[in-house]
Amino acid sequence: MRIAITRQVSPNINQCELTHIERQPIDYDLAVAQHAAYENALRKAGCEVFSLPPEPAFPDSVFVEDAAVVFDEVAVIARPGAESRRSEIPAISEVLAAHRPMAQIVAPGELDGGDVLVIGRKVFVGLSKRTNLPGFQQLSEILRPFGYYTLPIPLEDCLHLKSAVTRVAPNLLLINGKWVDPGTFLSFVRAVEVDRDEPLAANALLVGDRVIYPASYPMTTHRLHLSGVRVEPVDVSELSKAEGGVTCCSIVFET
Numbered sequence: 001m002r003i004a005i006t007r008q009v010s011p012n013i014n015q016c017e018l019t020h021i022e023r024q025p026i027d028y029d030l031a032v033a034q035h036a037a038y039e040n041a042l043r044k045a046g047c048e049v050f051s052l053p054p055e056p057a058f059p060d061s062v063f064v065e066d067a068a069v070v071f072d073e074v075a076v077i078a079r080p081g082a083e084s085r086r087s088e089i090p091a092i093s094e095v096l097a098a099h100r101p102m103a104q105i106v107a108p109g110e111l112d113g114g115d116v117l118v119i120g121r122k123v124f125v126g127l128s129k130r131t132n133l134p135g136f137q138q139l140s141e142i143l144r145p146f147g148y149y150t151l152p153i154p155l156e157d158c159l160h161l162k163s164a165v166t167r168v169a170p171n172l173l174l175i176n177g178k179w180v181d182p183g184t185f186l187s188f189v190r191a192v193e194v195d196r197d198e199p200l201a202a203n204a205l206l207v208g209d210r211v212i213y214p215a216s217y218p219m220t221t222h223r224l225h226l227s228g229v230r231v232e233p234v235d236v237s238e239l240s241k242a243e244g245g246v247t248c249c250s251i252v253f254e255t
C-alpha cells in the first residue's frame with residue numbers, strides 16, 4: 001500500500017515563515033480548496049491519504065514533508081531549523097511509529113525534510129538556513145548501517161534542496177542549475193532544466209507513474225512532456241505564497 005500523510009491548512013497560514021519571498025495575503029478558503037485538490041491528486045496516484053486535522057497554532061503545519069524523512073528501513077524524525085515549526089513534529093511522529101522503526105535528529109542538529117533528496121542509496125542533503133552540519137552528520141550516522149551514502153550540498157539562494165532539484169522519474173531530475181550545480185547529480189542520473197523564466201519550477205512530486213506538479217509553470221511543464229514525464233497539474237498558488245511546494249505538502253511511502 002502507498003500512504004501519503006498530509007495535514008490540512010492551518011487557519012493561521014498567513015503567519016507562516018518566509019525566507020526568500022515577500023509576504024502576500026493568502027486566501028485561506030482557496031488554499032483549503034487547493035489542498036483538497038492536491039490530496040485528490042495523491043489519491044489518483046494510488047495513495048491512501050492520511051489527512052491530519054488543521055492545527056491553528058502552527059501556521060506552517062500543512063508542509064508536513066519537513067517533519068520526517070521515511071526510508072524503507074527507518075523513519076527519521078526531523079528537527080526543523082525554524083523554531084516555530086518544531087511543535088509540528090509529535091503528530092507526524094505518532095503516525096509514522098505505526099509503520100517504521102524510528103530515529104530522531106536531536107539538538108544541536110537541525111534538519112528539514114525538504115532538504116533531503118534520495119536517489120537510490122544516495123542521499124543528498126541541503127545545508128541551508130534550515131539544515132545544519134550536525135543535522136547532516138546525525139542523518140548520516142542513522143543511515144550508514146543501512147548502506148546509504150550521504151552527500152552535503154551547500155545552498156544559498158533557495159529555501160530547501162528540493163526547491164532546487166527533485167526527481168521526476170526513477171533516473172531523471174528536474175533542476176534549477178542556478179541554485180544547485182547539476183554536475184553534483186549527473187554522474188547518477190539525467191536532468192531536465194527548468195525554464196529560465198520559471199526559477200521556482202524545480203519542485204515536483206513523483207508518485208508512482210506520474211508527477212504532481214504546479215499548473216503555474218507551463219514552459220517547464222512542456223519540457224517535462226518532451227522528456228516523457230506524465231504530469232498531473234495542480235493549482236497551488238496560495239500554498240506557494242507560503243513558500244511551500246508540492247513535495248512539502250505530503251510524506252509519501254510504501255508499506
Ligand code: GLY
Pocket residue numbers: 016017018019060063082242243244
Ligand atoms: N513557509 C514554509 C517554511 O518556511 O517552512
